[in-house]
Amino acid sequence: TETTHIDQAFEAGMRIIGEVGIGSLKDPVRSGELSVYARELGMTVHMHCGCTSDRGPGGDAHPYFSAEDVLTVKPSIASHCNTFASLSDADIDLLCGEEGPPFVEVVQAGGTRSMLRVVERLVERDALDRLLVGTDTPTGFGVTSLGILKTVSDICSLGGIEPALGWAIASGQNSAAFGVDGNRVAVGGAADLLVMDVSLGSREDTPAEAIAAGEWPGIAVVMTDGQIRINGSLCTLRARRVAEISSAA
Missing domain, CATH: 2.30.40.10 (Urease, subunit C, domain 1)
Structure with missing residues (x-):
């Protein structure tokens, strides 16, 4: 069964599941059941938001995942909320609200306007501890060097975040969200x-x-x-x- 597969992955040492929505399972309700199961084991689950950024089949066969889908799945992380085929403003506001997932990610391979809306909404809620920074390259966008550096510059210079905080979000906060070591200056750390x-x-x-x-x-x-x-x-x-x-x- 699907839960057995999750158990086997967990026993083998896997702690991150992603990206929900990209694989063959598209049903948000069933995905949500498995997401909750995995998170209760202690795994981190991140989920695709918006439209896929590959060339795909197009038309109705090309999946799109709304904020309602994300709330149904209940992942740990809503990935690339500013994907180029961006979520609506209402969807972004919903994901950044109190019913949204623990973490919301913005990426370089995405829309600047929607990225800044995510930042703005989290600042309004005093919830920057939910913000993650990624790149989501190279799919559909090509290889972008310095993607994290560019995104930190964007959220700071355009979004008004203090640079020290921007770096903390893109480093230590990312590590905390994914449950991995590193990205902290600490005695005994990497x-x-x-x-x-x-x-x-x-x-x-x-x-x-x-x-x-x-x-x-x-x-x-x-x-x-x-x-x-x-x-x-x-x-x-x-x-x-x-x-x-x-x-x-």
Whole structure:
């Protein structure tokens, strides 16, 4: 049975189910029963919102999932609420309301207006602890480098979120929602760090000021597992201050 499959996945160590609506099961009621079952086991369930972003069959065969569908399924996360075939304003408001899922995601591969509406509604409700930041690339949109960086810049410079909070949403809050380690600066935590500064030539003094102004910072160093992987990004402008490595990492 379907619940047996969920049990087997959980016993094998899987903790994330997604993306509800993309697979063969399209019935929101049955999907909701399985979603609740999985969440009660301790799994994170995220669900597709709006229209699919692939080329698909088109017409009536091309699925669309409304806010009512999401509320019926009861996932942990409403994925890409600003998908290009965007949810209606009323649907966005419903998902961001008190009956909506624990987390609501905005992505780079989506509409800017609907993204800002999600941010606005969550700010009004003092519920930014429900906001997640993703990319949803490359499906239907191509590969977008720096997708998280661009989306953080959008929600801060256009949505009025403080840059430090924007980074926290896109890092630690994402990890908390999906139940994974990392994305926090903490003793004993993963040694995954990103060092940035304003871009060379910027009029701003700090990366936070640059992001608030709609600029992109320059990435100086990327470290994972305590090892320096990138010393000077090729995808951003050069950081004003170049990192100096004084000893082997």
